[in-house]
Amino acid sequence: MTATTDSPSPSRTVLDMITGAWRTQALHTAVRLEVPDRIAAGTTAPDAIAEQAGADPAGVRRLLRLLADLGVLEHDGRGGYRNTPVSELLRDRPGSLRDMCLLYGDEFYKAWEHAADVVAGSGAPGFERAYGRPLITYLSQDEEAAARFQRAMQAGHFFFDRLAEAVDFSGACVVDVAGGSGGLLAAVLDRHPGARGLLIDLDHMVPIAQATLEEAIGAGRAEAIAGDVFESVPSGGDVYLLSRLLGDWDDAACVRLLDNCRRAAPADGRILVLERVVGKGEDPELASLWDLHLLMMNGGGQRTLDQFRGLADAAGLRVERLIPLPMGNACIELRPARGRTAP
Numbered sequence: 001m002t003a004t005t006d007s008p009s010p011s012r013t014v015l016d017m018i019t020g021a022w023r024t025q026a027l028h029t030a031v032r033l034e035v036p037d038r039i040a041a042g043t044t045a046p047d048a049i050a051e052q053a054g055a056d057p058a059g060v061r062r063l064l065r066l067l068a069d070l071g072v073l074e075h076d077g078r079g080g081y082r083n084t085p086v087s088e089l090l091r092d093r094p095g096s097l098r099d100m101c102l103l104y105g106d107e108f109y110k111a112w113e114h115a116a117d118v119v120a121g122s123g124a125p126g127f128e129r130a131y132g133r134p135l136i137t138y139l140s141q142d143e144e145a146a147a148r149f150q151r152a153m154q155a156g157h158f159f160f161d162r163l164a165e166a167v168d169f170s171g172a173c174v175v176d177v178a179g180g181s182g183g184l185l186a187a188v189l190d191r192h193p194g195a196r197g198l199l200i201d202l203d204h205m206v207p208i209a210q211a212t213l214e215e216a217i218g219a220g221r222a223e224a225i226a227g228d229v230f231e232s233v234p235s236g237g238d239v240y241l242l243s244r245l246l247g248d249w250d251d252a253a254c255v256r257l258l259d260n261c262r263r264a265a266p267a268d269g270r271i272l273v274l275e276r277v278v279g280k281g282e283d284p285e286l287a288s289l290w291d292l293h294l295l296m297m298n299g300g301g302q303r304t305l306d307q308f309r310g311l312a313d314a315a316g317l318r319v320e321r322l323i324p325l326p327m328g329n330a331c332i333e334l335r336p337a338r339g340r341t342a343p
């Protein structure tokens with residue numbers, strides 16, 4: 001039997017994987033030179049793009065040729081290039097993946113350089129090795145990087161709308177625990193006009209979240225407040241969201257967070273954990289990739305459903321169901337375990 005033409009040979013697979021870093025950097029360079037924005041604004045010839053960007057024309061010509069071969073750009077038949085749906089996603093405008101591209105090609109890239117040492121188990125996460133301090137300290141010391149990080153988190157919104165569709169939030173008071181810039185809560189409240197929201201995060205995130213919520217749903221239906229979710233979580237909610245939070249923390253911290261939510265929730269309350277679940281979801285490869293990514297960033301990781309069951313159990317909760325969401329994400333619905341009441 002001969003190999004089918006649509007499955008690449010093992011050697012081609014290796015070549016594709018070992019050149020992955022080059023692809024990351026090619027895309028990163030194009031975004032730094034604002035190539036998709038320049039093309040959208042009508043500058044399509046490589047030399048003109050190079051001149052505007054203050055870059056070397058020969059280098060830009062070769063970069064654009066590669067990007068066309070990768071399907072990021074298209075030849076326009078006149079010696080220039082036009083955007084594709086991929087490069088359109090990298091333009092500097094709301095909803096763009098540009099900030100993700102910048103972060104993954106720079107800070108995150110440098111953190112991954114230390115993968116072998118991190119996996120060997122010799123000490124600090126990759127980010128700390130690269131930057132001499134933990135990611136959270138780095139972000140608190142560099143306002144521009146922090147803003148870029150928040151925009152990148154916001155851009156990774158692939159499951160927000162789908163969650164708002166898949167789960168019934170009608171009439172609910174939704175508490176977004178460590179809700180970040182507020183994009184998820186805004187999507188939920190936008191879809192469910194009868195629901196109200198409360199977002200809790202660290203001090204510096206509150207104005208950002210408030211602005212997102214006001215812009216998306218107007219004033220009055222949602223509030224953002226400052227607080228430490230490891231201390232306590234506001235009571236009075238019907239649904240508690242923990243989105244992209246547990247992956248940053250070890251088991252003991254996660255149990256504490258879940259326990260705080262259980263104490264705050266009514267007996268029929270719901271706690272929704274949004275994470276990539278290893279071995280589950282529409283795209284299991286992404287969960288494994290982000291599992292290692294979190295290990296590089298801060299020593300965290302993604303968990304299996306059984307591991308989430310263990311955390312839930314230790315916090316007096318039970319897993320009710322798992323809803324697969326786009327891009328390898330999932331929503332795990334937890335409920336207070338029968339017979340357990342606060343505290």
Ligand SMILES: Nc1ncnc2c1ncn2[C@@H]1O[C@H](CSCC[C@H]([NH3+])C(=O)O)[C@@H](O)[C@H]1O
Binds near residue numbers: 200230242243
């Ligand atoms: N002790 C803490 N109390 C409240 N928020 C925290 C704490 N530690 C970290 N955070 C926040 O946890 C968030 C993790 S990023 C996830 C943000 C959001 N849930 C989303 O899915 O987009 C960041 O916004 C941090 O500021």
